[in-house]
Amino acid sequence: MNTDEGIGSQSDMSSVICGSTRSSSVAVEDSEASSASEVLHDCQVHGHQLLYLNYKGLTKFPAQLLQENAYQHIKGIYLKRNLLQTLPTNLKTLTNLKELYLPSNKIIDLPDDMSELTQLESLDLSMNSLQHIPSCVFGIKSLKSLILSQNSIAHLSSEIGKMRALMTLVLNHNLLTSLPSEIQHCSSLETLNLDKNFLKVLPRQITLLHRLEELSVTGNKLVYLPMDLGYCPSLQKVYADNNPYLKAIPFSLWSKTVGTYSCGTETICDSGLYAEFKEANMSAYIPHEIQSIRSKNSSPVSTLLEISYRYVNKQQGILKIESLPRSVREQAVTATAHCEFHGCSRQLFTGCYPHLLKHPITTLQQPNSTTFIGLCCSLKCLDLFSRFPLPL
Ligand SMILES: [Zn+2]
Incomplete structure (x- = not known):
């Protein structure tokens, strides 16, 4: 400008x-x-x-x-x-x-x-x-x-x-x-x-x-x-x-x-x-809010923190959300990301499985194509996302 x-x-x-x-x-x-x-x-x-x-x-x-x-x-x-x-x-x-x-x-x-x-x-x-x-x-x-x-x-x-x-x-x-x-x-x-x-x-x-x-x-x-x-x-x-x-x-x-x-x-x-x-x-660097990055081999159990945030987010209409500490409130009201596998879109707060890819369309446009990072909620979604990376 x-x-x-x-x-x-x-x-x-x-x-x-x-x-x-x-x-x-x-x-x-x-x-x-x-x-x-x-x-x-x-x-x-x-x-x-x-x-x-x-x-x-x-x-x-x-x-x-x-x-x-x-x-x-x-x-x-x-x-x-x-x-x-x-x-x-x-x-x-x-x-x-x-x-x-x-x-x-x-x-x-x-x-x-x-x-x-x-x-x-x-x-x-x-x-x-x-x-x-x-x-x-x-x-x-x-x-x-x-x-x-x-x-x-x-x-x-x-x-x-x-x-x-x-x-x-x-x-x-x-x-x-x-x-x-x-x-x-x-x-x-x-x-x-x-x-x-x-x-x-x-x-x-x-x-x-x-x-x-x-x-x-x-x-x-x-x-x-x-x-x-x-x-x-x-x-x-x-x-x-x-x-x-x-x-x-x-x-x-x-x-x-x-x-x-x-x-x-x-x-x-x-x-x-x-x-x-x-x-x-x-x-790539993962947002620091996301604290429980796990490899493909580790347990797919969500952390207690992740479950807590999901619960507060879901119940925010009922809970007295203003009374929570500001950092917790902001984290719980606005998700960090959504699961990228098309059809899932689950909200993510602290736990995710990252997937990196060079997007085929941008590869066509420029040789050093941009690397994209997608986050998934589970190993299952990550597997599907890896096989079908483009939104349907
Ligand atoms: Zn998912």
Whole structure:
């Protein structure tokens, strides 16, 4: 995704709300030749709905925008490449503001009352100096697009789950090492970009995002992907290129567009964290939740833990599930995987039999075909899955 120029978002916006007779690109060029006060004057006199203040060297947000009622009609403010460190309070007086475009400033925080911008749909804070996401952002209930590329954000708050209208979340080039499971509550999310971070795993609750169409996680430290990822009903594209420790992708993704260029080139030595499974010179890391991997020769008896999780999952409507410890609750409510043998689909929590294969279809498309990993609930299912690996 190209967020650098924001051309897409500007033209999308202008086609909807541009009050000027000129095209938005012309307006940008024109505004660059004028001073900020000339642009503001023009906006007031002509009633422009989009205010272009890119490349003005501004160290402060123009105070007059909030002091005079003459600017309440404004729907979009573009402030790319200025020197802003924050925004003023009372931005909410701009009651019609839908888009705020602030790439390449020096923003470190935002005022709390920004959460009262009840019309704001698009916020671009890429290429700033954020070390965290300002808490007000999570309170903007109307926000559909949040762009936070190229900051220094090391933590994504569980409050992200409050953003039920969010359709696009872009966090590429940050310092994230994990994601909160609450991201599952972003029920409108269609596009999630997490490229170039330091993620080792994704929460499996991500598989509950029913509208997710595109997931991009290139250039991370991922060891495996959530096994049920391919069962996201809207998911079409998964870009997982350049994850050197990612040796196999879930079988559930077999029919999706999946990018795995330069994956699996390195091996993690720390076997204490991730079990390694080898078969026909292929290897993969099994999710660490799955603790009882057994060889074909060992007893097919499920562990007590697995049985417990299955029971809690089945009875969750009756049990007081909120009273369970968070880790147990999350494990029991969302299965780690489903048995991959077609016709079985039993939920798996801690026990499984892994099967690795090179998918024949991807072998046709590229010589170094992607290795898939499928998990089965029993030796019987594993045997059938090995003989009939493609879904019927
Ligand atoms: Zn099965």
